[in-house]
Amino acid sequence: MVRDGLFGPSPAYGRPMARSPFSPSFWRSPLRGPWLTSVLGVVLLGGITVLFVTGLVSYAAYNPNLAPVNDKTPDKGILGFYLFSWPTDPHWLYRLNQGIHVTLGITLIPVLLAKLWSVVPRLFTLPPARSLAHALERISLLLLVGGALFEFVTGVLNIQLDYIFPGSFYTLHFYGAWVFIAAFIAHAVLKMPMAWRNLRQLREEKNDLVPPDPAEPTVSRRGALWFVGGGSLLLFATTVGQNFDGPLRRTALLAPHGGAEPGSGPGGFQINKTAAYAGIRAAETDEEAWRLVVEGRNGRTVRLSRTDLLAMPLHSAALPIACVEGWSTSDQWWRGVRLRDLAALVGYDGDPPDVLVESLQRRGAFRRAALRANQVADSHSLLALFVNGEDLTPDHGYPARIIVPAAPGVLNTKWVARMTFGDL
Numbered sequence: 001m002v003r004d005g006l007f008g009p010s011p012a013y014g015r016p017m018a019r020s021p022f023s024p025s026f027w028r029s030p031l032r033g034p035w036l037t038s039v040l041g042v043v044l045l046g047g048i049t050v051l052f053v054t055g056l057v058s059y060a061a062y063n064p065n066l067a068p069v070n071d072k073t074p075d076k077g078i079l080g081f082y083l084f085s086w087p088t089d090p091h092w093l094y095r096l097n098q099g100i101h102v103t104l105g106i107t108l109i110p111v112l113l114a115k116l117w118s119v120v121p122r123l124f125t126l127p128p129a130r131s132l133a134h135a136l137e138r139i140s141l142l143l144l145v146g147g148a149l150f151e152f153v154t155g156v157l158n159i160q161l162d163y164i165f166p167g168s169f170y171t172l173h174f175y176g177a178w179v180f181i182a183a184f185i186a187h188a189v190l191k192m193p194m195a196w197r198n199l200r201q202l203r204e205e206k207n208d209l210v211p212p213d214p215a216e217p218t219v220s221r222r223g224a225l226w227f228v229g230g231g232s233l234l235l236f237a238t239t240v241g242q243n244f245d246g247p248l249r250r251t252a253l254l255a256p257h258g259g260a261e262p263g264s265g266p267g268g269f270q271i272n273k274t275a276a277y278a279g280i281r282a283a284e285t286d287e288e289a290w291r292l293v294v295e296g297r298n299g300r301t302v303r304l305s306r307t308d309l310l311a312m313p314l315h316s317a318a319l320p321i322a323c324v325e326g327w328s329t330s331d332q333w334w335r336g337v338r339l340r341d342l343a344a345l346v347g348y349d350g351d352p353p354d355v356l357v358e359s360l361q362r363r364g365a366f367r368r369a370a371l372r373a374n375q376v377a378d379s380h381s382l383l384a385l386f387v388n389g390e391d392l393t394p395d396h397g398y399p400a401r402i403i404v405p406a407a408p409g410v411l412n413t414k415w416v417a418r419m420t421f422g423d424l
């Protein structure tokens with residue numbers, strides 16, 4: 001007899017449909033099974049490993065262990081074991097690392113969703129735990145799934161909604177990454193031998209993912225993989241352009257810093273926060289009003305106008321802006337005063353020390369940043385006054401902004417008002 005299922009009778013097969021997702025026969029897609037789950041799992045194993053490494057590297061680039069102003073995770077303890085002094089060479093290092101991190105993360109979204117879909121019946125396994133070992137395994141799966149969703153969601157929101165978690169994105173994403181990776185490693189170690197067997201054998205092992213009562217297939221497993229891969233390709237193609245200029249950037253339809261450049265001319269490249277947004281008024285940046293305060297050894301202090309800075313030796317450097325959000329510009333041609341020359345003005349003639357840079361901006365997480373001694377010492381690290389042959393535009397930090405090779409955008413403070421040299 002045909003009983004009514006959850007969605008009424010099932011006329012095609014004249015078979016009852018299970019009402020409850022807790023019943024194995026509720027899950028009927030013939031695509032589910034160890035092979036599909038294993039293929040997706042192996043792709044994620046490689047991809048997430050790269051995401052984790054580039055994420056940790058990106059975090060180190062912030063100099064979190066240099067000074068409290070850079071440190072969003074003061075309680076990280078041993079999780080900061082790997083932190084190192086971020087180099088200044090090659091000058092595109094952060095651009096490459098963060099481009100990979102964000103582009104790959106977005107590209108993997110369909111694979112992650114497909115993987116979760118492929119194992120979703122297991123969320124409904126009853127009884128919830130058969131033994132202590134089974135209970136532990138299920139808790140680790142909860143951390144794995146929850147951690148993965150948390151990391152992808154916080155990452156995407158940070159990019160799309162422009163720092164929606166003011167100041168706390170780094171904290172959430174950093175600790176989330178460690179919780180997730182612990183569960184991920186346990187999962188990979190436990191499942192890899194089986195995944196490998198599933199992929200090598202032509203005949204598929206049966207497991208609980210194979211539906212006991214499969215529906216008629218509407219697409220082959222290969223077709224399903226093409227569908228997932230196509231989704232990934234589409235996301236890749238509409239994101240990757242934000243790492244380049246001109247026509248390529250226009251292809252980045254999904255990226256907030258894709259599409260057209262904001263204006264044309266020397267300052268017509270991507271802007272993170274405009275002067276208006278940062279509350280910088282023209283009256284405080286003009287020649288009369290603006291002074292740079294530089295403080296150094298034993299409180300030695302100088303106050304410099306823009307004219308004073310222009311009288312110092314000026315140097316050029318071709319460097320990109322590369323933001324944690326994954327967008328970057330090609331090399332721009334900056335011109336200004338070397339940071340180490342400013343250090344020398346206030347008593348550091350030999351090896352320069354670290355520096356704390358503060359902006360005119362009164363509020364906001366990025367109004368201050370600390371640079372490490374190796375960054376100050378690099379001859380391409382500038383307090384820039386010009387970009388691409390003209391005065392900085394207000395939005396790019398007029399009258400003066402920091403530009404340091406290989407550093408994340410956030411360390412390139414705009415509208416600089418004060419620099420304090422000394423060991424931090």
Ligand SMILES: Nc1nc2c(c(=O)[nH]1)N[C@H]1C(S)=C(S)[C@@H](COP(=O)(O)O)O[C@H]1N2
Pocket residue numbers: 269270271272273278321322323324359360361364366367368395396397408409410411412413414415
């Ligand atoms: N004072 C100040 N400086 C700042 C910021 C800011 O919000 N305020 N944003 C930083 C970030 S996150 C980036 S990516 C770069 C962007 O520089 P651009 O707007 O010139 O491209 O500026 C950095 N300097």
Ligand SMILES: [Mo]
Pocket residue numbers: 272322323324325409410
């Ligand atoms: Mo940024």
